[in-house]
Amino acid sequence: MENCIFCKIIRGEIPGTFVHEDKQAVIFLDINQAAKGHLLIASRVHVEQWHELDEDNASHLARLAAQWAPAVLDATKADGYNLLQNNGPAAGQEVPHVHLHLIPRWTRDGYFGGVPDRMAQPDELRETAMAISEAKSTQ
Amino acid sequence: MENCIFCKIIRGEIPGTFVHEDKQAVIFLDINQAAKGHLLIASRVHVEQWHELDEDNASHLARLAAQWAPAVLDATKADGYNLLQNNGPAAGQEVPHVHLHLIPRWTRDGYFGGVPDRMAQPDELRETAMAISEAKSTQ
Numbered sequence: 001m002e003n004c005i006f007c008k009i010i011r012g013e014i015p016g017t018f019v020h021e022d023k024q025a026v027i028f029l030d031i032n033q034a035a036k037g038h039l040l041i042a043s044r045v046h047v048e049q050w051h052e053l054d055e056d057n058a059s060h061l062a063r064l065a066a067q068w069a070p071a072v073l074d075a076t077k078a079d080g081y082n083l084l085q086n087n088g089p090a091a092g093q094e095v096p097h098v099h100l101h102l103i104p105r106w107t108r109d110g111y112f113g114g115v116p117d118r119m120a121q122p123d124e125l126r127e128t129a130m131a132i133s134e135a136k137s138t139q
Numbered sequence: 140m141e142n143c144i145f146c147k148i149i150r151g152e153i154p155g156t157f158v159h160e161d162k163q164a165v166i167f168l169d170i171n172q173a174a175k176g177h178l179l180i181a182s183r184v185h186v187e188q189w190h191e192l193d194e195d196n197a198s199h200l201a202r203l204a205a206q207w208a209p210a211v212l213d214a215t216k217a218d219g220y221n222l223l224q225n226n227g228p229a230a231g232q233e234v235p236h237v238h239l240h241l242i243p244r245w246t247r248d249g250y251f252g253g254v255p256d257r258m259a260q261p262d263e264l265r266e267t268a269m270a271i272s273e274a275k276s277t278q
Contacts, residue, residue: 017264019272029264034254037267050222051208062201069190069226071275075267080227083189083239084254087208088219091244092251100222103254105230112231115173115223115242115251125156125168128176128214133158136210 001046006097010044020068024060027068035104035111037076041065042099049087050098061100069102078104082112140185145236149183159207163199166207174243174250176215180204181238188226192237200239208241217243221251 001007009016010026019039020027030038041064043057050058065083072081084101086093105111120128140146148155149165158178159166169177180203182196189197204222211220223240225232244250259267 017261017268019268019275029259029268031259031264032254033257033259033263033267035257036263037271038254039271049208049219051205053205055202055205058201058205059198062197063194066190066192066194066197068271068275069188070278071271074274074278075270078229080188080225080230080232082226082230083222083224085222086219087221088244090218090246090248091221091242093219101254103230105227107229109229112254115171115177115240118172118174120168120170120172122154122156124172124175125170128172129156129158129168131214132176132178132207132210135213136158136207139209139213 001097004046004095004097006042006095006099007046010042020064024057025064027064030101034101035076035078035106035109037072037078037104039068039072039102040099041068041102042097047098048093048096050085051087053098061098065100065102072102072104076104079107080105140236143185143234143236145181145234145238146185149181159203163196164203166203169240173240174215174217174245174248176211176217176243178207178211178241179238180207180241181236186237187232187235189224189237190226200237204239204241211241211243215243218246219244 016028
């Protein structure tokens with residue numbers, strides 16, 4: 001897409017610091033290094049959200065994450081890592097071109113807020129599961 | 140694995156609220172509903188971290204996320220969603236059996252901290268990329 005900043009990085013029109021390129025995807029360093037070694041794994045195809053990827057591209061991004069995580073751990077001496085993929089501005093997506101964050105983590109680094117605890121009751125779980133299953137069955 | 144809580148849920152030894160089961164993976168509601176509709180997509184095979192999954196299982200979890208996200212959006216009327224996958228206690232992993240969180244999000248819900256801004260300089264980006272590429276080449 002012409003004005004997409006990630007498409008421009010992928011096309012080489014603005015600089016990116018790549019560690020990998022193939023026919024379907026690229027991996028480059030997020031200029032916002034939330035932690036040192038923070039990578040972005042992005043499809044070449046311009047779609048906004050994960051569920052708009054075709055299955056082959058979604059699979060490929062997932063495999064790249066598995067293939068590159070050990071190198072990130074090795075290079076950064078991190079204790080762990082998060083894979084984070086944001087869909088829509090409400091979810092914190094800043095660039096509307098699908099991408100997967102690989103973020104190295106160290107014990108007690110305080111980088112990443114995590115999700116709140118909110119223990120659910122069995123009734124709520126059953127009702128929610130039913131609503132999601134019903135929505136899935138109509139697709 | 141005998142004492143793994145997710146293996147026990149998958150085997151039916153402790154209750155889980157499932158929306159999907161297949162040969163490779165299951166999807167059930169996180170009892171900690173960080174947001175209403177919060178799903179866990181888990182491989183049947185017991186490995187701890189994403190990079191320990193074989194490529195077929197990693198691909199499958201990624202495809203399931205793409206297939207189920209629209210149903211979650213539809214059922215919960217969410218504005219977006221995060222896919223989050225934590226590897227290691229340092230990264231917030233609480234159950235050492237690989238799983239992918241699908242977390243519905245609403246505009247300004249405040250659920251999810253996101254990652255800190257830390258703009259990196261070109262030199263740092265280049266050095267980090269080189270270290271990661273070098274680590275990858277020795278694997």
